[in-house]
Amino acid sequence: MHISEGVLSPAVLAGGAALTAAGTAIGLKKLDYEAIPRVALLSAAFFVATLIHVPVGPVGLHLVLNGLMGLLLGWPAFPAILIALFLQALLFQFGGLTVLGVNTVTMAVPAVACFYLYRGLLRRGGTVAAAAAGACGATAILLSGLLVAAALLFTGEGFLTVARLVALAHLPVMAVEGVISLFVFQFLKKVRPEMLEGIYGPGSH
Amino acid sequence: MALGHIRHWVAAAVGALVSVVLVMALPALAHRVLVFAFVEGDKIQVEAKFVPDTPVRQGTVRVLEATAGRELLTGTTDDQGRFSFPIPAEAKGKRLNLRIVVEAAMGHRGEWLLKADTYLPPAAAESEAAPAAAAGTPAPAALPPGPPPTPGPSPEALEAALHRALERHLAPMKEMLAELSQRRTTLPDVLGGIGYIVGFFGLWAYFQSRRRNRP
Structure with missing residues (x-):
């Protein structure tokens, strides 16, 4: 999911940086005091999950957890992902500082989109909510893949070719993330319902 | 109540950290593309892999002139992540530094700078060895004032043979160095x-x- 440095055109890089700045500003505005530890925790989880690679398929795959982040955080997923990617770029030369904006957009926009997409269903409870949690995890990955393909569109690689490749390569990730999101959601609902206040609470919409 | 909240959070964070450390027993890898190029005879071998050890299959290789970024040739890696090409006559003649870029799918990319001094024999030696080694390529225009020709077994042949043998032995070590210079997570x-x-x-x-x- 991380696009390397030197691949994208300056226009795409600038656009990504601008979108990230806007998203992070909104995220920080919506980030209230009680939610800070939750954001930090998920940022750390994202930081680690995207480093652990399982050698499957052509490039090896890693979890992204952006669906789960969207589900639990909403807009603050932006600063959470930005900080984790910033540290990965600094510490591991993973991604890169110039692509930081684009990489944040490709992972954080699906998180926020899925938050709004599935919030209505998640509030209903029961099987519907469980299914929605799973779908949220899977959809976020799919959207991320499409955004990566869109960013690469301007480098000459055909959108459909890349989109198909990214989508195919991430089918296993979609499945795994769907299951993870489902179980985390069910678990938190039983054990720590206050963690789901992003969905139910009036604070974030 | 806020305090109770925080205590829960600290407990959750510690739990997460412990599980992270357990998971980290698995190798943590980065999706970084490691490119390595070395000379073998009059060919340049390029190897590309995802760190630590998955070859980049069907990656696009672009050989650029390092300073201006002009593209000299392109190619595709095979299933072992390798690609080899004869040293371009132009690069040889002008002693160009080569920037070798490998683009793997989905925006992954790596590069390697191959300095002229590492893939061509030193300037003085080249002027003696080049005519013997490559008949097709134009020899450098001006011959520097070399040492007077020595009798006995031709020094150029000796030098070329030595060069080849050294290359063969040093290639794996260069590769190891390239790997070591790449920071692991x-x-x-x-x-x-x-x-x-x-x-x-x-x-x-x-x-x-x-x-x-x-x-």
Whole structure:
């Protein structure tokens, strides 16, 4: 999911940086005091999950957890992902500082989109909510893949070719993330319902 | 109530950290593309892999002139992540530094700078060896004032043979060096990163709390 440095055109890089700045500003505005530890925790989880690679398929795959982040955080997923990617770029030369904006957009926009997409269903409870949690995890990955393909569109690689490749390569990730999101959601609902206040609470919409 | 909240959060964070450390027993890898190029005879071998050890299959190889970025040739890696090409006559003649870029799918990319001095024999030696080695390529225009020709077994042939033997023996070591110079992700790096994240948000929480406490 991380696009390397030197691949994208300056226009795409600038656009990504601008979108990230806007998203992070909104995220920080919506980030209230009680939610800070939750954001930090998920940022750390994202930081680690995207480093652990399982050698499957052509490039090896890693979890992204952006669906789960969207589900639990909403807009603050932006600063959470930005900080984790910033540290990965600094510490591991993973991604890169110039692509930081684009990489944040490709992972954080699906998180926020899925938050709004599935919030209505998640509030209903029961099987519907469980299914929605799973779908949220899977959809976020799919959207991320499409955004990566869109960013690469301007480098000459055909959108459909890349989109198909990214989508195919991430089918296993979609499945795994769907299951993870489902179980985390069910678990938190039983054990720590206050963690789901992003969905139910009036604070974030 | 806020305090109770925080205690829960600390417990959850510690739990997460412990599970992270357990998971980290698995190798943590980065999706970085490692490119390595070396000369073998009059060909340049390029090897590309995802760190640590998955070859880049069907990656696009672009050979650029290092300073101007002009493209000299392109190619595709095979299933072992290798690609080889004869040293371009132009690169040989002008002693160009080559930047070899490998683009793997989905925006992954790596590059390697191959300096002229590492893939061509030193300038003085080349002027003697080049005519013998490559008949097709034009020899450098001006011959520097070399040592007077020595009798006995031709020194050029000796030099060329030595050069080849050394290359053969040094290639694996160069590859090892390339791998070593590539920083691996280690557990302390990851723990440090988590520490930074906690610190950043702690700082944010600190300023938020000051704002809240102010009447």
